[in-house]
Amino acid sequence: MSDKSTSETPSTTRVKRGLAEMLKGGVIMDVVTADQAKIAEDAGAVAVMALERVPADIRSQGGVARMSDPDLIDGIIAAVSIPVMAKARIGHFVEAQILQALKVDYIDESEVLSPADYVNHIDKWKFDVPFVCGATNLGEALRRITEGAAMIRSKGEAGTGDVSEATKHIRTIKGEIAALSSMSKDELYVAAKELQAPYELVAEVAAAGKLPVVLFTAGGVATPADAALMMQLGADGVFVGSGIFKSGNPAQRAAAIVKATTFFDDAAVIAEASRGLGEAMVGINVSDIAAPHRLSERGW
Amino acid sequence: MAGSSLTESSGAPVGVLALQGDFREHIAVLKSLGADAVGVRRPAELAAVSGLIIPGGESSVMDKLSRLFDLAEPLKKAIADGLPTWGTCAGLIMLADTILDGIEGQQSLGGLDIAVRRNAFGSQLDSFETELAIPVLGETAVHAVFIRAPIVETTSSTVTTLAALSDGRVVAVEQDNLLGTSFHPEMTGDTRFHEYFLEKVAGR
DSSP states (O other): OOOTTTOEEESOHHHHHHHHHHHTTOEEEEESSHHHHHHHHHHTOSEEEEOSSOHHHHHHHOSOOOOOOHHHHHHHHHHOSSOEEEEEETTOHHHHHHHHHTTOSEEEEETTSOOSOSSOOOOGGGOSSOEEEEESSHHHHHHHHHTTOSEEEEOOOTTSOOTHHHHHHHHHHHHHHHHHHTOOHHHHHHHHHHHTSOHHHHHHHHHHTSOSSEEEEOSSOOSHHHHHHHHHTTOSOEEESHHHHTSSOHHHHHHHHHHHHHTTTOHHHHHHHHTTOOOOOOOOOGGGSOGGGOGGGSOO | OOHHHHHHHHOSOEEEEOSSSSHHHHHHHHHHTTOOEEEEOSHHHHHTOSEEEEOSSOHHHHHHHHHHTTOHHHHHHHHHTTOOEEEETHHHHHHEEEEESOOTTOOOOOOEEEEEETTTTOSGGGOEEEEEOOGGGOSSOEEEEESSOOEEEEEOTTOEEEEEOTTOOEEEEEETTEEEESSOGGGTSOOHHHHHHHHHHHHO
């Protein structure tokens, strides 16, 4: 270390979590090509998420879903100046190493891709690039934060256009945090055991009444109203996957979802944003998907 | 510092542009200093404030939303009329007369006679924390967080440089009632920059 007054320290926890803080109130859009990334940026995305196939296609085509081709990720980074995130498979730390070498701004260790390890998630503290991870409940969120995640998104059920799982997961996480906040210290020890998370982190969440990282929501958001619903339920922002580029008019729908996310508490603005968007993505009811095919059940 | 009593005397709250970004953090710091603070998303809300902070976030998104919801013109007018305004990170970009490396068609509100380069350091891997000497805030260095931060590349003679990195790159400026910082004082718990801004609001 040189003179403290001139040293610059990168990749600290504050710097990693800080980028997510700057994305709050915004919409992060799934893209598979540089052209889609440009459309997303022009429509007002705060960041784009690069992946090989959008969840709706992963669902319909089947097979193993992996990290995107580095050429595609390079192309997306070159096409836009907003942050670029990219997905790695759960536990696939080499895909994560590649994404870091490609200089993406955030890595999503994602259940939407086929898991590479059914026991271990990636040790995210080892990386300089920050990670976002999915969670269906508070315990899962806290375990991911313990592993080094700098941002959490509730999982929902990706590729369905059915917002019900997203609703369930954000309500669950918010409800469990509220319950922690009302507990005494002796109860928090038991809560930590039941959440399967470290006591110190559980106590921190109880005292603050919120996670120590930003909490977005994802999985099934397809309309401006869906995005506003997530925001009214307490999400810090929204990921939209198949909902945009599987719809009739992606640019217009993307811009409308951005408006509804900012004015989530103003029904007149959301109504205006919802007009004339053309066809939404064809949806699948989560209840029609056999349990083994539900992506949100990947990760633990 | 008498930020609280000074702002109360002006009667009107301090606004934080709340289209996108970390506006809640600014509101929380202002309130911790005893100031009345509100989010601003509409022209009527802007008309009621005594000062304005434009927070960190994505400048291209703030630009788009401010124009779509008819806030950009009232903002430009308020700034031109002397509303004390401080931009942090994305907010600095919004206040710059000239944006370098903006997205296609990106506009700023302007006010600060400077050229600001967006994402000047590179990707998130180049984001960092450091200690900055800011003489107007006292002798103790300010701990500053830079996240995909912009830098001030050129300044006119009417602009005062408040802070620069060790290599000379300018990261905090002042021009009359306007302040701009590349970094995020709302993230560190050091409230001196907010107090400095509140004095500006009170002294108008």
